[in-house]
Amino acid sequence: MVLNKLKPRRHRYAILLLSCTILMCVYFENSWKLLTQKYHVSEHIACVACAPKRKGTEWFFARYAPTVHLLLNSSNSMLSKDVSSWWTRLQKVKRNANYTTVVRNLFPLFPDQDPNRCRTCAVVGNSGNLLGSRYGPLIDSKDCVMRINKGPTEGFEEDVGSNTTHRILYPESVMDLDNSTHLVFFPFKILDIEWLISAFTTKDINETYMNVPSTINANKDKVMILHPEFMKYVHKNWTQFHGRYPSSGFLTVIFALHICDEVHVFGFGATKDGNWHHYFDKTLTPVANESHSGDIEYETIIRLHREKNLLMYKGWT
Template identity: 75%
Template sequence: MRRATLQGNMAMVLHKLKPLRFVTLLLSSTIILCLYFENTGKLLNDTYHRVSENAACVYRTCSPDRERTDWFSARYAPTVQLLYNSRNRALRRDVWRWWRGLQKEPYFRNYTTVSRKLFPLFPDKNNYSESHPNHWRTCAVVGNSGNLLGSHFGPIIDSKDFVMRINRGPTKGFEEDVGSKTTHRILYPESAMNLDNSTHLVFFPFKILDIEWLISAFTTKHIRRIYKDVPSTITANKDKVMILHPEFMKYVYEKWTENHGRYPSTGFLTVIFALHICDEVHVFGFGATKDGNWHHYFDQTLTPYAYESHAGDFEYETIIRLHQEKKLLMYKGWT
């Protein structure tokens, strides 16, 4: 009788446990699904699953297994002039000839006159000339490729110390895929846009008139057209203006694009610039769509990926090689 009573009690307990087991199972499944979707953006095609364990490495703090390869060492020049200032404004003859060759006669200006006006207006120092001595600096270089759509890379991008965005690539409405943080905005006159007070304006001067426009935009506001209409002024913090040195542009063209195209693209210049100022470089939003075309993540206008002036295919292959060499992390999008 006692044994039957015990069996009955156990049956009642097990019966009551069934709903609890179901709720526990449902809760566990929900947690697993949430974690899965939260981490979807971290899943990369092929070799791109590796993130933290294969962090890009350039500086001497690298572990022995990440020392520079012959391919990388033949291209990377740690002493190249990065940013333009009053102390390095006197260009070497070979740099001047190359830079001068990019400029059409109607838009040519007197270099000495323009450069003398520049440095009283903006910071006269070479920021980020070397790795930060007390901090491992992580950087995200965010291109504008449509392959960012659906990537869910936003949280990864925003987690980096520096987030460098190229030209007018917006964040509003695309935060899930491209993030919302911007520390550096790469611009030239034709791509100018207003910036908030905390963002560095990193200016790429492809011609002397570009520098003259920069001066005008913060003073007289009289230049409204270069090759096409440009803003006569922009909102930006003049104390955070940084100007890429023509020597660096020539160096990227000769060493990294190996004289392909007419001059390096803004995006590729930014990638190599990041290699020089960051300890860890993460690259997003580069490359063509799967059908060989390229469009911005913020519009659907298709254009050929390999531009006439830029060696787009060669630049992309070089970024992939840098990923393979573990000098940066290339994140491939989903489309």
């Protein structure tokens, strides 16, 4: 008799508990929606969700910041005081242009871009150690192939491949692109952003600190603009403020760490003879200069390789 009386009571308790659970879920779901709408939390969470899950040592995680802004867009274009101060100091050409005004003209022209998550990436530098490497098929097998500045493929396909999904450029290194390639634009100064706008509109800027093309053939819907905050982050966290600012090659390596599950790095470092030159010419280049600390950057890439955060291919060296 007692058991028979308990069964209906247990059913009532179970139904009550289930009802309460459903009501709490609905409440918290609605509360979360209100929170994300009010404080734009969803954008931040999405950024964290798309970042690759990294494993590493204390050294790595003291440097790696998965939530840093990667690309400049209409919602994050306001620079913090410290980022603005750091970026302003890079300006070789003094401008009276107002950053806020320039950026206001930028995003109606180019769509806001979020970095696409890539499973495997090849970051292809321009070192002479690529010559004779026969890395071409391996490079082309990656989902994303990022090439830096004017590094050519024609005539070097066996060693450097032929595919390009992302081309890293700034005005002084500009080249024409096909319609399928992302132009990943690195703005080292406000004049660079003005040039980018002009190159797709008025075409009236043809000089920075040197003569530059006034236009570029590229798909404006595939333009991606590196955020100055990311540039400062790499300078502070990864090169420890060595040099005036990081090189475009090193910035690309760290950018790849943020959007790629696997990072494969080619064409960095010296040749087997210890010389530093491009694979497409024999002009010797210093490992470090007044702007970049190439030795620190290279040592950092080697350590990232040792700690298995990327895979470094040394070519003939």
